Amino acid sequence: MLFLHRRGLRDCLIRTLAVLAALFAILAPQLAMAQGGFKTKAKAALLLDADTGAVYFQHNADELMPPASISKLVTAAVVFRALKEGRIKLTDEFRMSEHAWRTGGAPSRTSSMFVPINTTATVDDLLKGLIIQSGNDAAICLAEGLSGSEAQFAKSMAEEAKRIGLTKSTFANPSGLYHADQQMTAREIALLARYLIREYPEYYPIFSQRLFEYSKFKFFNRNPLLALDIGADGLKTGFVRESGYNLVGSTVQGGKRLIVVVMGLATEAERTSEARRLLDWGYRSFAPFTLFEAGETVGSARVWGGESLFVPLTGAGAVRVILPRVPENPRLKAEIVYNGPLKPPVRQGDKVAVLRVITQNNSVNEVPLYAAKDVEEGGLVRRGLDSLAYLALGLIPSLKAED
Numbered sequence: 001m002l003f004l005h006r007r008g009l010r011d012c013l014i015r016t017l018a019v020l021a022a023l024f025a026i027l028a029p030q031l032a033m034a035q036g037g038f039k040t041k042a043k044a045a046l047l048l049d050a051d052t053g054a055v056y057f058q059h060n061a062d063e064l065m066p067p068a069s070i071s072k073l074v075t076a077a078v079v080f081r082a083l084k085e086g087r088i089k090l091t092d093e094f095r096m097s098e099h100a101w102r103t104g105g106a107p108s109r110t111s112s113m114f115v116p117i118n119t120t121a122t123v124d125d126l127l128k129g130l131i132i133q134s135g136n137d138a139a140i141c142l143a144e145g146l147s148g149s150e151a152q153f154a155k156s157m158a159e160e161a162k163r164i165g166l167t168k169s170t171f172a173n174p175s176g177l178y179h180a181d182q183q184m185t186a187r188e189i190a191l192l193a194r195y196l197i198r199e200y201p202e203y204y205p206i207f208s209q210r211l212f213e214y215s216k217f218k219f220f221n222r223n224p225l226l227a228l229d230i231g232a233d234g235l236k237t238g239f240v241r242e243s244g245y246n247l248v249g250s251t252v253q254g255g256k257r258l259i260v261v262v263m264g265l266a267t268e269a270e271r272t273s274e275a276r277r278l279l280d281w282g283y284r285s286f287a288p289f290t291l292f293e294a295g296e297t298v299g300s301a302r303v304w305g306g307e308s309l310f311v312p313l314t315g316a317g318a319v320r321v322i323l324p325r326v327p328e329n330p331r332l333k334a335e336i337v338y339n340g341p342l343k344p345p346v347r348q349g350d351k352v353a354v355l356r357v358i359t360q361n362n363s364v365n366e367v368p369l370y371a372a373k374d375v376e377e378g379g380l381v382r383r384g385l386d387s388l389a390y391l392a393l394g395l396i397p398s399l400k401a402e403d
Helices: 007-030 068-084 098-104 123-131 136-147 150-164 186-199 204-208 268-285 380-393
Strands: 044-049 055-059 093-095 120-122 211-214 217-220 232-240 244-253 256-265 286-292 299-302 310-314 319-324 332-339 351-359 364-371
Touching: 044 186, 044 268, 055 186, 055 268, 055 364, 068 123, 068 136, 068 150, 068 186, 068 232, 068 244, 093 123, 093 136, 098 136, 120 123, 123 136, 123 204, 123 211, 136 150, 150 186, 186 232, 186 244, 186 256, 204 232, 244 268, 256 268, 268 286, 299 332, 299 351, 299 364, 310 351, 319 351, 319 364
Parallel strands: none
Antiparallel strands: 044 055, 044 256, 093 120, 211 217, 232 244, 244 256, 286 319, 299 310, 310 364, 332 351, 351 364
């Protein structure tokens, strides 16, 4: 269960809000007029700070929708992992089967790399065809080369997604061609993009490559953000009739990376304009704030059966969050969240909780909190008293056999 220790948090929240109020009072005269709530035409959208994981904006972010070619990012993730683990090399060649050619190649009249039937292409070229041209034939060829079939590869996609932390998304094929079981959420698409950027810096530059030449063809990257002067370097677009126009993009301005997801737009132009509006708003409207300096106690977590009832919590250095620059009426909700009560021994430096800060416009920060000292197991009397207390409250934790 989630155990929220509010009594131990009360004093620190009062102090935090006072600090924030003072900061806002100082900064308000020097900053632009307060930002109103952002509204979007997208059916689902999310704006994420790539460094901190803070969510600046979310709209239907957990609603499952057909991702179309954005699901090729999961295909890329599976291939990147195989390369990293040495199971394949960029110079390996995969054959373009009749199925891959008919389903995703020239006869399909869909986005294609146009690899001739029964010829081979290198993994390097297929990856560029997958990412830059969004070739469905490239996606299927990679899937068959790695797993033997689309169906088997879809299982690998599901496994990789689960390993990354995408718990709601489902997959039926490597290309994103419409299938009722091919579903993703805006939140999980953003988390996937963040993972690819951080985990595979050696392959991520492919997403910003503007031109890919293969055989007699010249393919220009389909991501419209790359043509704008906004610091864009990825990632992917997608369209199927059932979902509308989707996009996940990433930009860097002033050393800050944002990831944007928009889904379900009516036109390509609308998709581009909504993504850019959301990014512009994010860079303009938010700034970092320090809530606690390094070593300061943020709150405490309850320990069951320990020599101490509570363990103090601190951040890994200063505790910083991303907040709206100038809200008209600043209102924050903050809570320390952890699975608890904790069981001893608790060691100094153990990650045991998060500080969750939610603003009035629903932006969310989650900052990891760590035990500031060791808490050893208490004696029989201490454990007995804790058991009685939890029995009285109906909150007794499950006990291991050795307890």
